[in-house]
Amino acid sequence: MKIAVVGAGFAGLATAKILREFEHDVTVFEKAPDVGGVWSATRRYSGLRTQNNKDSYAFTDLPMPRDYPEWPTGEQVQAYLERYVSTFELRPYLRLATEVVRAELTDAEDGWMVTARRIGAPVSAPERFDHLVVANGVFSDPVFPQYPGYADLVRAGGKLVASSQLNTLDDARGKNVVVVGYGKSACDVAAEIGPVAESTTVVARHLLWKMPKRIANVLNMKYLLLSRLGEALFRYQELTGGMEKFLHGRGNKVRASMLASIGSVATWQLKLKKLDLVPHGEFADIANSQVSLSTDSFYEQVADGAIAVHRDAEIERFETEGDQPVAVLSNGARIPADLVVCGTGFHQRVPFLDDAISARLQDEQGNYQLYRQILPHGVPHLTFSGYNSSFFSPLSAEAGAIWIAAYLGGALDLPSVEERRKHVAERVAWMEERTGGKHARGTNVIPFSMHQIDETLDEAGVNISPRARAVQWLLPIDPSVYKNVVPRLKEKISLQPGKERVGSDS
Structure with a gap:
């Protein structure tokens, strides 16, 4: 088939490489001038590092370089993806700096007409493809809160940006910086700019639990969270296997004790009580919407006064005091705000699809209805790749691409559309309850990454052996397996x- 892939991050590149192996004619469109998605030089914020160790954050057939540190930088990850492109000779199939402005089903709904525009050039004529893979990422379109007084901020010389737009420390040097949020990007940015800014203030509506990279400064977190045992500490929608049933049955006290112990150590190690930064709820809540590692030096800078944290607060409006822009917080504080950095999440949307197609992809609440996070119910010749925010993004991307290859090759024995609709509706309802609505419109599978990989590969009939999976209960996931x-x-x-061969919703 002639296939268009939109996006050249982990998901898009894995899809292109694997579909090429099945002799499909693949074209990858990427609006950035380089590959990488969130790791692109155009989007990675200063201080960006992986949350995984390098051995688990790699493709199955290309390990991270040995000289990389345990938690690679954003620049190193992007260089690794460039190496992936070179190693598997994907460059001829990439159209970088080329944005897909529209993708439309043909009149007969037997393919897609894709209209693209190279940056700085006129819109090209539509090009026909047999199949479309959406791999534009779920972290590509930042959310900006609508703050009253924003015009006053700008008139006073202030600036508001997303964390992904803070590409250099020079933008923050010597300025009063307000960072909104308490997720990974917010804490990473705050820690990075703390030493160079005039002042750094974090405004956190909700505190999140953080996991130290080394528990008690000794045990690497990869043995706790990046294994099947770590995943099994949190209750999945359907318990699979004897160990999970034990941990959430007769062994529930053991499981709860393990999590409580980790939470106690993290609280002590990060000095959360002393800093008044103990989140509400239990440590087990760390898995409700995202599992976040503590950022190097963040809590040390809070202790030293280089970073101030206003917890359980948010920006109500911007004002000015003389020539100085000020953020007025819900707790009454007034914070100088030359630069406001928003780590406030992302929209999950596909801008090149029209409203009619988008409506066919989502439920009434706007949640994506994708079987296995890949296949829509009512739009033919369309699949999604990377719409499963995962601990193991490279491995998850490959598993999804393998499922797509199996689907296009007619190697899947799929349930009926009615059964798939029921399955997805139940999955989204479970996500909603588990995360309190913070499931990124049905695209966040964390912390259940391996469950999702298993389901995908099992359905394709090519999962690794039970014995190989048993090893993953005690050791961190090794993608090369x-x-x-x-x-x-x-x-x-x-x-x-x-x-x-298929490729439609049949």
């Missing part, structure tokens, strides 16, 4: 030459 999955799928498809 999955490197033989694609050859096995090739063999499976080759053994059914008479089966109809």
